[in-house]
Structure formats: structure tokens, C-alpha cells
Amino acid sequence: MISRHADPPHALQHLLTLEGLPRAQLEALLERAQHYADVREDRSVLAGSAVCTLFFEPSTRTRMSFQLAAQRLGAEVLNFDASTSSTSKGESARDTLRTIEAMGVRGFIVRHQHDGAVAALAEAAGPATALINAGDGRSAHPTQGLLDMLTLRQAKGEDFSCLKVLIVGDVRHSRVARSDLHALRTVGTGELRVCAPQALLPEDATLEGCTVSHDLDAALEGVDAVMLLRLQRERMQEGLVGSLHDYHRDYGLTSARLRRAAADAVVLHPGPVNRGVEVTDEVADGAQSLILRQVGNGVAARMAVLEALLGSR
Ligand code: CP
16 A cells, blocks of 8 residues: 655655555546656656665666656656665665665665565655655565556546456466556456466465456456466476466467457556567567557656655655
């Protein structure tokens, strides 16, 4: 959820997860994101502010879109690279945060490989500092959830109650799936389906309210949107999937399979895409793919979040 700081009342302090975020707040963020998708920049919003991208894991889309978002709102942006920083001398993430905070930086966009690491850093931060979770472990990637909802709204309208949405792939290791599912439930999605091999399904409450299937052809019938997930090879224990070839045969989205979905169905993928594994080139680059639209919307969604957390400071 977005935690609240007592002074001023109702100001947002951190964005750590979409779980528990009220529908009105989620929709207000989406409205602002659409505003920034239309106007592209307003350099007065964060003029005089400095933000830092504090990434302990690699990223292309999230880090660069946050940089652009902050710049388009008028902020200075510092980019912390763990591989060339004093963390290589043993400095902790907490001390790194407090050190950069001491330079007057008040916004931190943090990615970390461990579940809960961003929340722990938020506890260590001062009361005037805002942290945005840019992905922690397999727990949450809230701004990906927001940009995915923005992309779906643009394609399908604001009423999610008439939509059938299918999530395919490695839900077990996916922070994107968790944030998407929180957001899809909050906006009242009509039907949620999940399709994956048993070994890639989570054993917690992530799938509450979803129809679960291991048969992609059946799961695709009539859906309005297919949200593909990257096979998280770097987090997988050996043996969860027989082979990439087998995975593609059983769970890869091909043009022939996509014809089972609604004629105007759209395809999303958070990237980076394992082409030929979870999706063919033909589908990834085809007319129904919104993959690059998602990337563009990432800037607008992140502008909305930066404004909400830092705009009034
Ligand atoms: N979707 C996403 O988080 O991509 P990056 O890892 O490139 O930021």
C-alpha cells in the first residue's frame, strides 16, 4: 500500500505495493498518468528537487523511464549503480540510502533482489523522504502494475468489469504478476484467469479469485487481454521447467493460439521478452501487441507517482 505521513494530512509518503491501495487512489493515479501521457511534461512540479534511482538489480525500462519521468517534472536525477559504488567495499544498502539522503535527495526509486528490502529501507529513511519500490524480489513492482492498468484502460476503456484477463507464465517468481493481480482486483476486473505449469504457480494467496489452468488453449478462449510473464530464469531452481522448448510448446503464445482469444484481444508483456519462449516474434511484434505502448506508458505512470509522492514537498 501507499503509506501515509501524518504531516501534511493525507500526503503520500512511500509506494511499496499496490496491495491495499484504495480504488479511488489507484484510479486517481491512473487519471494523472493519462494526463501526463497527453501533456508529456511539466517541469514546475519537481523543480528544485533531487531524486535518486537506487538499483541493486539490473533494469532497462524501469530505471530509464523513472529518469525521464523525473526530468520531465523538473527534478535533478542521480543514478546509483551498485557495481561501481561503495557497496563493493561493504557499505550496506541502509547506509547508502542515508548517505545520499544527507546530500538533500528526498526521492528514492529502489530496486532490490530481496523481498521486503525496499520496505526495510523505507523504515530507515527520514520522515521527509519518499521511497518508490521499483521491484523487490518476487513481491511487488507497483509502477509496473500501474502502467499495465493504464495500457489496458487506453485499449479497452475504464470499465474493467466486462473484461476477461488471462495471465500466463511464471507467476511464482513474478513481482509483476502480484502487482498486476492486486490492481486488476481493485479496479473490478470481470474475470481473472491464470495459466502456468504447476511448478510455476505460487503456493500463497496470490491466485485468490483466479481461475487456474494448465491448458493454454482452453485458458485463451474468449479473453480480452493476455498478460504474458517473462520466464524468470535467474530466480528459478533447476528443474521447474523441463526445457525452454517444452515450455514454448505448452505455454508459448503463437498467432494460432491467439486466435482463440477475442478478435480484438490485446497482448501485454512487461519485458524483457524471451522471444521464442513465452511468445513468438510474430505475436510480440504484431498488431495486437501493446508491449511498446506499455514501455511508453511507463514514463507517464511514473510521472504520476513521483508527483503524488514528491510534488507537494
Ligand atoms: N519490466 C521491467 O521491470 O523491466 P526492467 O527490468 O528492464 O526494468
